[in-house]
Amino acid sequence: MQRRSLLRALAGSAALAAAPSLRAQAAWPTQPVKLLVAFPAGGPTDLTMRVLAQNAGKLLDQTVIVENKPGAGGTLPAQQLLQTRPDGHTVAQIPLGVFRLPYTQKINWNPITDLSYIIGITGYAFGVVVPADSPFKTWADFVAYAKANPGKLSYGSTGVLTSPHLTMEEIALKLGVTLNHIPYKGSADLMQGILSGQLMAAADSTGFAPHVASGKLRVLNTWGEERLAKFPDAPTLKELGLGLVQASPYGLAGPKGMAPARVQRLHDVFKQAMEMPNHVEALAKFDQALMYMGPAAYAKFAAEISAREKAVIDRLGLAKTS
Numbered sequence: 001m002q003r004r005s006l007l008r009a010l011a012g013s014a015a016l017a018a019a020p021s022l023r024a025q026a027a028w029p030t031q032p033v034k035l036l037v038a039f040p041a042g043g044p045t046d047l048t049m050r051v052l053a054q055n056a057g058k059l060l061d062q063t064v065i066v067e068n069k070p071g072a073g074g075t076l077p078a079q080q081l082l083q084t085r086p087d088g089h090t091v092a093q094i095p096l097g098v099f100r101l102p103y104t105q106k107i108n109w110n111p112i113t114d115l116s117y118i119i120g121i122t123g124y125a126f127g128v129v130v131p132a133d134s135p136f137k138t139w140a141d142f143v144a145y146a147k148a149n150p151g152k153l154s155y156g157s158t159g160v161l162t163s164p165h166l167t168m169e170e171i172a173l174k175l176g177v178t179l180n181h182i183p184y185k186g187s188a189d190l191m192q193g194i195l196s197g198q199l200m201a202a203a204d205s206t207g208f209a210p211h212v213a214s215g216k217l218r219v220l221n222t223w224g225e226e227r228l229a230k231f232p233d234a235p236t237l238k239e240l241g242l243g244l245v246q247a248s249p250y251g252l253a254g255p256k257g258m259a260p261a262r263v264q265r266l267h268d269v270f271k272q273a274m275e276m277p278n279h280v281e282a283l284a285k286f287d288q289a290l291m292y293m294g295p296a297a298y299a300k301f302a303a304e305i306s307a308r309e310k311a312v313i314d315r316l317g318l319a320k321t322s
Contacts, residue, residue: 028265029089032063035252036077036092039158040070043187044124044207044286049093051282052121055273070185073097073161078253082109086255088262091118096248097162099306103313104161105320112303116258119267120293120301121274122283123247124205126164127222127234128155131194132215134201139220139240142201146177154180155201156190161318163248164203167223169316174242206230206287223247228287249291249305251298263295 035053039045046068053064069076077092084090098111128142136142146153157164160183172179182199184190187207194202195216202208202217209230211217219234223246227236237244252270254263273279274290283289293301313319 028262029060029062031089032065033057033060033088034090035064035066036080036090037066037068038070038074038077038093038095038097039068039186040188041068044205044288045093045187048122048279048282048286048288051279052270052273055276055279056269059269059272071159073100073159073165075101078111078115081115081253081255084255086116086257086259086262088254088258088266091252091254091266093250094253094302095162095250096305096309097159099302100161100166100309100313102306103310103319112299112306114256115253115302116256116263117295117298117302118252118254118263119270119274119295120249120251120291120298121270122288123249123291124163125222125224125228125287126167126203126205126246126248127208127228127231128168128201128203128220129194129208129212129217130201130220131197132218134218136201136220137218139235142220143175143177146172146175146179151178151180153177153201154182154199155203156182156184156193156199157203158186158190158205159183163246164205166312166316166318167244167246168203169318170244170312171237171242173316174244209286230287247291249293249301251293253298267295 035049037046037049050066053066057064069080074095074097078094078098081092101107101111130136136145155168157168159165165181165183168179184193187204190202190204191208191211193199195211208217212219219231221237221240222228222231222234223237223244225245227234280290
């Protein structure tokens with residue numbers, strides 16, 4: 001009897017000791033969670049991320065605040081994570097541009113090993129658009145002008161070394177033409193640039209769709225495996241003989257050193273949030289689809305895409321020289 005009483009007393013003491021820890025874990029997050037977005041407010045990424053943040057906030061019973069960090073080819077959120085505590089209260093969007101950094105500039109960190117990969121979410125549908133009154137009625141017109149006027153055909157992208165920029169440079173390399181690249185901080189700024197007559201063309205995600213629907217812009221091509229239902233007359237780069245497909249997948253990561261349980265918690269919340277109908281519908285407005293990857297799969301993707309991006313950078317002659 002005494003032995004049983006002692007065991008019960010010890011068990012009760014252990015439970016009491018563990019209770020604060022369990023309560024603390026259950027209470028997390030203890031403050032609003034920051035979601036750092038790599039592009040400006042008002043663009044397709046910002047709009048869809050805000051729906052995702054709202055969904056995640058409801059699941060966490062805590063506010064998820066979207067903080068826009070545009071510029072530097074979409075790499076600023078990842079770089080901010082290097083100075084952030086790994087407690088899970090700050091996560092960041094990781095565009096493909098992050099994996100190009102080691103090859104294009106001197107940095108003292110490694111995107112593969114210095115981030116905690118949480119979840120892959122989606123990718124983009126890209127294309128090239130021109131003003132509706134442009135003399136370029138087709139992609140063939142665009143190419144003919146570029147060949148006849150080296151360096152004079154101006155196009156805008158969402159930033160230096162972003163996927164739209166690098167894909168256009170690959171296209172130019174394959175065609176043997178020189179284009180005049182003008183970078184913007186994001187889709188919203190880029191659309192203002194082309195609609196105001198500052199540009200002859202724009203390479204962007206399909207945030208340009210409303211302007212096409214309103215008759216202000218014309219689509220010359222799209223960059224997926226197949227034609228987009230929204231633009232059935234626009235050929236893919238593959239159909240045009242360029243052999244390129246670009247979707248630029250992205251997801252979320254946290255600072256290096258996050259506890260596996262915290263990574264898993266964030267993964268579970270954002271997976272549920274991304275699969276909610278309102279987020280799926282928000283993505284569909286920009287011809288985006290879910291491209292789910294769990295923590296291990298996303299980390300593997302990061303390593304593989306980094307190697308592929310190095311090959312692109314080398315092929316375009318954009319690698320850092322020292």
